[in-house]
Amino acid sequence: MSTERVPFIAGNWKMNLDHQQAIALVQKLAWTLSDANHDYSKTEVAVFPPFTDLRTVQTLIDAEKFQIGLGAQDMSQHDSGAYTGDISGSFLKKLDVKYVILGHSERRVYHHEDDELIQAKVAAAFKHDLVPVICVGETLEQLEQFGQSAIPVAQLKKAITGHSQVGEFIIAYEPVWAIGTGQVATPEQAAEVAKSLREAISEVLSEDIAQRVRILYGGSVKSSNVAGFLKNPEVDGVLVGGASLQVEEFAGISRFLKHLTL
Ligand code: PGA
Secondary structure, eight states, rough: SSSSSEEEEEOOOOSSOOHHHHHHHHHHHHHHHHHHOOOOOOOOSEEEEHHHHHHHHHHHHHHOOOOOOOOEEESSSSSSOOOOTOOOOHHHHTOOOEEEEEHHHHHHHOOOOOHHHHHHHHHHHHHTTOEEEEEOOOOOOHHHEEEHSHHHHHHHHHHSSSSSSOOOOOOEEGGGGGOOOOHHHHOOHHHHHHHHHHHHHHHSSSSSHEEEEEEEEEEEOOOOHHHHTTTSSSSSSSESSSSGGGGGHHHHHHHHHHHOOO
16 A cells, blocks of 8 residues: 555455345444444445445445445446446436446456447446446466466556546456455565556556556455555555455455554
């Protein structure tokens, strides 16, 4: 973590927890963090539930004045129309959703999302004043063939190029071989790619934007390994899948500063 950028801890629930289970998890998470006097101004915490949970979670956050941020896991590149099953960014905005994950490797693989589509979704997110969490990462074969940074950098460049308006965005570097596998990248690997990604932002947009964008690491993050990643000034947070479904684990990850000062 750097001193200028507020660390961002994101919980990607994927297709887990219905809206009732979501209430239980968010309540417990907020209470656990409040018992530990969590300072949200020093470490931002956000959850990314399935679409069908968003209204419930938003109502809960609003009613209880929780400081947990809310994000969606995907959105359409279109505003409205005959797109069965798709969700518009304007609907998310109406629900006070602030963040949206775009280009997750599971969307790229299972839904054949390519860089062009992800670029169009990023444009739609900017248009609706949502903060895209743009996911990039290489497969094991790509790692062996091209090394670590080439694919994530190429994916990122495409996603952030050619926009008439550019709002706030976050990058998540998630090596595909580390997602849900327990095979975690080393903090040095994560930091090296984050550095290349920041250079790419500077090249495509500006150095000022590059310094402001938060770059997360994702892939088998747990409370026991999170501090290693965040020790490095290049890494500004984590995108957590499996471990975000366990309150104690996710609260422990969110409280990584505690591990850092130990
Ligand atoms: P994981 O997933 O933490 O379960 O590896 C990360 C992600 O896919 O965002």
